Structure formats: C-alpha cells, structure tokens
Amino acid sequence: MPRKILLVYAPFCMPTVMPYSTSYLKGFLSNNLNVDVHCLDLNAKFHRMRFPQFYERLGRTGDMLSQGELLSEFDAAARPLYAENNKRVVNNAQPELYKELLSAILDKNPDIVAFSIVYSSQCFYALALINALKKKGVNCVAGGPAVSSKIGAHVRCMKNEVELLQYAAEKFGGDCKKFEGKAHNCSTVPDFSDYNKDDYLTKDIVIPVKTCSTCFYKQCAFCAHFADVAYLEYDLENIKRTIVKSGARSFFFIDDMITKQRLMEIAAMMKPLKVRWWCQLRPTKDLLGSFKELYDSGLRSICWGIESGNQRILDLMKKGTIVEDIKSVLKESHEAGIKNTAYIMFGFPGETKAEFLDTINFLKNNDANIDLVSPSIFGLQKRSAIYKNPGTFGITNITTEKRTVLDERISYKVEAEMDREYAKKMRGKYIKMIRKINKLPRAFAAYKEQVLVYS
Numbered sequence: 123m124p125r126k127i128l129l130v131y132a133p134f135c136m137p138t139v140m141p142y143s144t145s146y147l148k149g150f151l152s153n154n155l156n157v158d159v160h161c162l163d164l165n166a167k168f169h170r171m172r173f174p175q176f177y178e179r180l181g182r183t184g185d186m187l188s189q190g191e192l193l194s195e196f197d198a199a200a201r202p203l204y205a206e207n208n209k210r211v212v213n214n215a216q217p218e219l220y221k222e223l224l225s226a227i228l229d230k231n232p233d234i235v236a237f238s239i240v241y242s243s244q245c246f247y248a249l250a251l252i253n254a255l256k257k258k259g260v261n262c263v264a265g266g267p268a269v270s271s272k273i274g275a276h277v278r279c280m281k282n283e284v285e286l287l288q289y290a291a292e293k294f295g296g297d298c299k300k301f302e303g304k305a306h307n308c309s310t311v312p313d314f315s316d317y318n319k320d321d322y323l324t325k326d327i328v329i330p331v332k333t334c335s336t337c338f339y340k341q342c343a344f345c346a347h348f349a350d351v352a353y354l355e356y357d358l359e360n361i362k363r364t365i366v367k368s369g370a371r372s373f374f375f376i377d378d379m380i381t382k383q384r385l386m387e388i389a390a391m392m393k394p395l396k397v398r399w400w401c402q403l404r405p406t407k408d409l410l411g412s413f414k415e416l417y418d419s420g421l422r423s424i425c426w427g428i429e430s431g432n433q434r435i436l437d438l439m440k441k442g443t444i445v446e447d448i449k450s451v452l453k454e455s456h457e458a459g460i461k462n463t464a465y466i467m468f469g470f471p472g473e474t475k476a477e478f479l480d481t482i483n484f485l486k487n488n489d490a491n492i493d494l495v496s497p498s499i500f501g502l503q504k505r506s507a508i509y510k511n512p513g514t515f516g517i518t519n520i521t522t523e524k525r526t527v528l529d530e531r532i533s534y535k536v537e538a539e540m541d542r543e544y545a546k547k548m549r550g551k552y553i554k555m556i557r558k559i560n561k562l563p564r565a566f567a568a569y570k571e572q573v574l575v576y577s
C-alpha cells in the first residue's frame with residue numbers, strides 16, 4: 123500500500139478560488155515521491171455546507187451586478203460567523219462543522235496531514251484540527267506564509283516544499299524518494315484535479331497561477347508581502363501546461379509583481395491559448411505602449427499598486443512611481459479595454475490632510491479610467507522597512523500585545539497629525555465619493571478574480 127500525504131487547506135478564507143498552495147505542493151511531491159498525495163480544500167467544503175443558500179443562488183446570478191450583490195450579502199453573513207468560530211477555538215470549544223471536517227480528513231486515512239496556511243484567518247480552525255488529529259496519533263505538519271508561532275508550538279512547521287519532501291522521506295523511509303540525495307524534479311505543474319468545482323462560490327472556475335518566487339522590487343517601505351527568498355522566474359512551459367491541464371478559461375496571476383519583460387513573455391505564451399487573465403502591477407512608464415498587445419493576449423484586468431496621488435508620499439513609500447506616469451498608464455490601459463482596479467493606501471506615516479486630499483482628487487480626476495477603488499489604511503507590518511527604521515518615518519512607541527492563536531498585535535504612534543484613526547475618519551468622510559467611481563461591484567475588491575468571470 124502506498125503511503126498517503128493529505129494536503130489540507132483550512133477555513134476561513136474566500137471560497138471562490140481553488141487553493142494554489144496545496145495544488146502546487148501536490149505537483150511537487152508527486153514528482154519526487156512514490157506516495158499518494160491528495161488535496162483537501164476544507165475551506166470550500168465548510169462554506170458549501172454552511173451557506174447552501176448562496177450556492178443555490180449562483181445559478182440564478184446571470185450578470186456581474188447580481189454576483190456582486192450575492193458576494194456582498196455572503197460577506198455580511200460570513201464575517202460574523204468567522205469571528206464567532208475563531209472565538210470558540212480561542213476558548214477551547216469546537217468550531218462549527220468541526221466533526222464533519224475532521225471526518226473528511228480521517229476518511230482519507232492519511233499517514234501525514236500537511237496544513238497549508240496562507241491567511242492568518244486559517245490559523246484558528248487549523249489549530250483545532252491539528253490538536254484533534256494529534257490526539258488520534260496522526261502525523262501533522264504545517265507551513266505557509268501565515269503560520270503563526272502558536273501553530274509552531276503544536277506542530278513542526280516547514281519552510282518550503284523541500285523540507286516537507288525530506289520530512290516525508292524520513293517518515294516513510296528513503297526508498298520512497300524518486301531521486302537520490304538532494305536531487306529534485308522541480309518541473310512542477312500544480313494539480314487542481316482533487317477539488318469539487320461545486321464547492322466554489324463562483325459561476326466559472328478561475329485558476330490561480332504563480333510565475334515567480336517573490337516580488338522582484340521588494341522596496342515599498344510598508345510592505346512585508348514579499349518572501350525573503352531570491353527572485354526566481356518559473357518555467358513558462360510549466361505555466362502553460364498548468365493552464366492547458368486545468369481546462370479552465372480564466373487565470374488569476376497571483377504574483378505580487380511582474381517585470382515588464384516577463385509580462386510580455388507571459389502575454390506571448392498566453393495569446394494562442396485564447397484564455398483570459400488578471401495580474402497585479404506597479405503603474406510605471408515602461409508599460410506605456412504595451413496595453414493593446416496585453417489585451418490581445420487575453421489580459422482583461424489589472425490591479426494597480428497606486429497607493430497615493432501625492433508624489434511626496436509615493437517617494438516616502440519608495441514606490442518608484444510618478445503621479446503623471448500613473449495617469450498615463452491608467453488611461454492607456456483603459457483605452458485598450460482592460461479593467462483597472464486602484465489599490466489605495468491612506469494614512470501612510472507622515473501623510474498630511476492636504477496630501478490625503480491629493481489622493482482623493484487624483485481618484486476624481488481619473489474616474490473615467492478607474493473601474494474599482496480598493497482603499498486600505500496603513501498598518502505596521504513586522505518585516506517591513508518602516509518597522510525596521512520607525513524613527514525615519516516618524517513612528518514612535520511601538521508596542522506588542524500577545525494573542526492566543528495569532529502572532530502579537532502591533533500598536534504604534536505617529537508624530538504627524540494623520541494617525542490610523544484620523545485616516546479612517548477621513549476615509550469615512552470620502553467613502554461615498556470613492557464608491558461612486560466604481561463601475562465594478564464593490565465586492566470585487568475582495569473577490570478580485572471575479573472580474574474575469576464577467577469579462
């Protein structure tokens with residue numbers, strides 16, 4: 123009997139997209155081990171069991187607006203339920219559908235259960251399941267960008283897929299490895315075949331694709347998103363195989379950033395496949411003149427890291443962008459037929475009221491070229507450049523508060539007038555005006571891939 127590794131994606135996160143992390147791990151482990159590897163998306167299963175009324179309505183949501191309404195209503199129903207269940211885990215009580223989800227794992231009779239934790243909101247349910255599985259003598263491990271130190275206190279956490287491979291080889295005996303010593307087959311094609319399409323709250327499946335190891339830019343002062351690893355571009359031939367094998371027609375490039383050269387290489391690879399795709403970019407001048415070619419390759423929507431309409435703030439952020447170029451990029455992209463989403467960050471340390479209003483005016487003046495605004499408020503992230511040099515940005519009194527499941531909560535003070543609360547108040551004051559700009563449903567700021575379903 124071959125040994126079994128079960129890759130689990132825990133509640134709670136958005137149930138509209140199949141997970142990339144477990145699908146990638148399955149592809150890598152299957153290439154390198156003689157074992158059965160299976161993916162189990164408990165997040166999607168939880169949502170389908172707990173919110174059947176929204177899944178039933180899916181068939182009736184013919185257009186984009188009704189899907190937007192459905193997702194807004196779903197969000198309003200789901201968020202309080204997430205909070206309530208997380209509280210139960212903190213209080214050592216069982217979260218909802220706990221027995222059903224535990225059985226879904228045990229039914230597969232796994233030798234190793236590996237939890238992939240991409241969002242911190244997954245830590246709670248993952249912890250509850252890990253504790254139950256350990257009591258039953260099942261080997262559990264965890265990994266992923268959002269694994270908290272509390273999870274690390276309960277199970278061994280893996281840095282990457284190679285560590286997981288080595289762990290499995292130790293448990294199952296060296297002869298389960300397909301290659302000797304440190305050699306690996308890294309020609310990975312993520313495998314999405316284990317999931318049930320009906321578990322996803324979308325009319326059409328959108329497949330996530332990753333083309334590089336991390337953001338190549340890594341300079342934005344507020345950012346802790348990028349992984350602390352070398353920038354590596356994945357083989358485009360494997361990406362093409364992923365797309366063809368999935369059989370889907372919409373693809374969501376989840377990279378934080380893509381270089382211009384790589385973007386055009388991707389476009390050339392995508393064009394003959396006649397599919398639609400989405401990506402995230404910084405609005406830089408080098409992209410001008412490329413949008414017609416990008417649209418013709420199937421690129422239908424871009425989320426732009428605009429952040430601010432004030433040059434001093436962009437420079438402080440080290441965003442590497444210029445306000446006048448951003449306007450031209452949005453205009454050209456729009457004229458090519460691409461839907462533009464603007465990521466905006468209010469309350470960057472040192473931002474003044476006048477600079478906040480520059481961003482509001484930027485949005486107003488470029489309304490015709492913006493399809494959706496995704497506004498956020500600055501928050502201090504532990505690995506960011508600001509956290510490492512707070513004084514340079516006028517940040518004082520950084521304090522941390524311990525939490526039960528998640529890592530510490532960070533609080534701070536800013537010397538300038540615009541602190542977090544003031545930024546929230548100002549955003550509240552202008553939110554109606556910001557929402558008027560939206561041509562896409564507001565819910566698509568969270569369910570970003572949905573724009574592809576209606577393109």
Ligand code: SF4
Pocket residue numbers: 337338339340341342345346347348378379404427
């Ligand atoms: S904000 Fe985006 S472009 Fe800037 S460093 Fe982070 S991931 Fe890279």
